Amino acid sequence: xxxxxxxxxxxxxxxxxxxxxxxxxxxxxxxxxxxxxxxxxxxxxxxxxxxxxxxxxxxxxxxxxxxxxxxxxxxxxxxxxxxxxxxxxxxxxxxxxxxxxxxxxxxxxxxxxxxxxxxxxxxxxxxxxxxxxxxxxxxxxxxxxxxxxxxxxxxxxxxxxxxxxxxxxxxxxxxxxxxxxxxxxxxxxxxxxxxxxxxxxxxxxxxxxxxxxxxxxxxxxxxxxxxxxxxxxxxxxxxxxxxxxxxxxxxxxxxxxxxxxxxxxxxxxxxxxxxxxxxxxxxxxxxxxxxxxxxxxxxxxxxxxxxxxxxxxxxxxxxxxxxxxxxxxxxxxxxxxxxxxxxxxxxxxxxxxxxxxxxxxxxxxxxxxxxx
Numbered sequence: 001x002x003x004x005x006x007x008x009x010x011x012x013x014x015x016x017x018x019x020x021x022x023x024x025x026x027x028x029x030x031x032x033x034x035x036x037x038x039x040x041x042x043x044x045x046x047x048x049x050x051x052x053x054x055x056x057x058x059x060x061x062x063x064x065x066x067x068x069x070x071x072x073x074x075x076x077x078x079x080x081x082x083x084x085x086x087x088x089x090x091x092x093x094x095x096x097x098x099x100x101x102x103x104x105x106x107x108x109x110x111x112x113x114x115x116x117x118x119x120x121x122x123x124x125x126x127x128x129x130x131x132x133x134x135x136x137x138x139x140x141x142x143x144x145x146x147x148x149x150x151x152x153x154x155x156x157x158x159x160x161x162x163x164x165x166x167x168x169x170x171x172x173x174x175x176x177x178x179x180x181x182x183x184x185x186x187x188x189x190x191x192x193x194x195x196x197x198x199x200x201x202x203x204x205x206x207x208x209x210x211x212x213x214x215x216x217x218x219x220x221x222x223x224x225x226x227x228x229x230x231x232x233x234x235x236x237x238x239x240x241x242x243x244x245x246x247x248x249x250x251x252x253x254x255x256x257x258x259x260x261x262x263x264x265x266x267x268x269x270x271x272x273x274x275x276x277x278x279x280x281x282x283x284x285x286x287x288x289x290x291x292x293x294x295x296x297x298x299x300x301x302x303x304x305x306x307x308x309x310x311x312x313x314x315x316x317x318x319x320x321x322x323x324x325x326x327x328x329x330x331x332x333x334x335x336x337x338x339x340x341x342x343x344x345x346x347x348x349x350x351x352x353x354x355x356x357x358x359x360x361x362x363x364x365x366x367x368x369x370x371x372x
Contacts, residue, residue: 045097048089049104055084056108074119077109078152081121089123095220095311098123102219119152120215124226126202126279127154130218133191134209135162138170143212145171150215151222157195158209161186167209189291196277197287202226204282207274211318220311221276230281231300233268235309239316240267249333252340256294259344259355260301268309270297271336281305294336298343302350 059080063073071079081102089101102122106115130148134141141158148156149172157178160167162185171179180194192206203225207213224232240250250267257265270293284303289296300307347355360368 045093045100048097048101051088052081052084052101052105053108055088056081056105057111058108060109060111073109074152077106078119078121080109081105082123085123095223098223099216099219116150120150120219122152122219122223122226124152124203124222126226127200128203128205128222128226129153129155129157129199129201130205130207131157131159131192131195131199132207132209133159133161133186133188133195134167135160135185136165136167137163137209138166140212141167141209142170142172144207144209145177147212147215147218148207149174151219153205154201155199157198159186159191159195161191189293193287193290196282196290199282202279204277204279205274206276211273211315213274213313213315217311217313218274221274224308224310225276225278228306229276229308229310230278230284230305231270231297231307232276232311233265233270233297233307233309234272234275234315235268235312236272236314236316237266237268237309238312239314247333249336252337253294256298256340256343257301260298260347261356262301262307265307265309269294271339272315274313274315292339292342294339294343295346298347302347 056077059076063076084105085101089098093101099120102120103115105121106118109115110118128151130151130153132141132144132148134144137144145156145158153176155176155178156174157180158171160179160181162182168179168181171177178198180198182194186194188208195206196204203222205218205222207218221232221234240246243251243254246254246267253267253269253271254263257263257268270290281300284305285296285299289299297307
């Protein structure tokens with residue numbers, strides 16, 4: 001709208017929009033646009049996807065003609081993908097891009113078949129073991145194992161404990177599977193320790209039989225350890241409320257990480273699956289240490305092992321509700337809180353009660369208090 005003033009027309013608005021051109025703030029990006037560097041990176045990844053699909057198709061053709069033999073289709077694909085990836089992809093390729101390239105290679109290799117019947121090929125340097133603990137999980141365990149069988153694993157160890165249902169017969173066996181069955185209830189933590197002691201892989205991936213996690217998500221933890229991490233934790237931070245609204249267990253996890261100099265880990269912990277450990281971490285900590293996950297994590301941090309949280313999987317809302325893990329002050333929460341106290345005590349034996357914090361003289365404390 002315009003008004004007349006001193007013989008001139010002036011606009012009642014400070015700025016005038018040009019037709020067909022959206023108003024853009026200085027320094028902001030246009031909606032739907034990305035930076036030039038990001039766009040170039042995405043173009044390069046797309047180029048690698050196309051090349052991967054073509055390479056996968058070529059290997060499949062060679063296999064059909066009998067040039068490659070003695071291996072299963074998934075083994076042929078995994079072996080050829082590792083060689084192709086080493087020659088064509090950068091070492092620091094982000095996981096989302098790597099996953100898309102791996103799926104493209106699998107799609108090309110499958111040709112007109114069903115790609116989902118093949119592994120997801122991964123550029124792993126070492127062998128990987130998956131460890132699953134389960135207690136009366138006959139309804140969910142088959143789906144959990146099915147996802148694991150989509151990965152290039154060296155072995156799958158299932159620790160059944162205290163099962164009175166059909167968990168033992170519910171699992172579809174294969175040559176890579178080892179089932180350890182105990183008549184008494186061990187609990188997840190002891191079960192993981194038992195599985196770790198029996199494992200032979202360079203990377204150990206842990207998950208539970210009551211929560212089905214997609215193979216694409218599990219792959220992130222395998223790759224993180226294969227690339228150099230010793231402990232790859234599940235980043236549950238996106239699924240937690242702000243700190244004031246968190247429960248006592250989440251706050252305790254955050255406090256342990258803060259006290260040990262890793263506030264960046266927030267409430268992420270070995271108590272949450274999925275997570276993965278390196279063979280080096282297992283050697284330093286010992287399988288027995290996994291019986292108390294917070295203590296194992298504290299010892300890993302105190303020992304200088306590489307600990308990070310590379311990927312997020314929502315196990316907070318998917319966690320199976322049981323009689324002992326609900327309500328304020330429930331039995332499971334009490335156990336976990338006690339584990340964290342034990343973890344702090346163990347590190348204090350190594351570093352002293354002040355951990356790595358310096359005790360200031362009273363004169364210095366006064367300066368800090370008085371902001372001098």
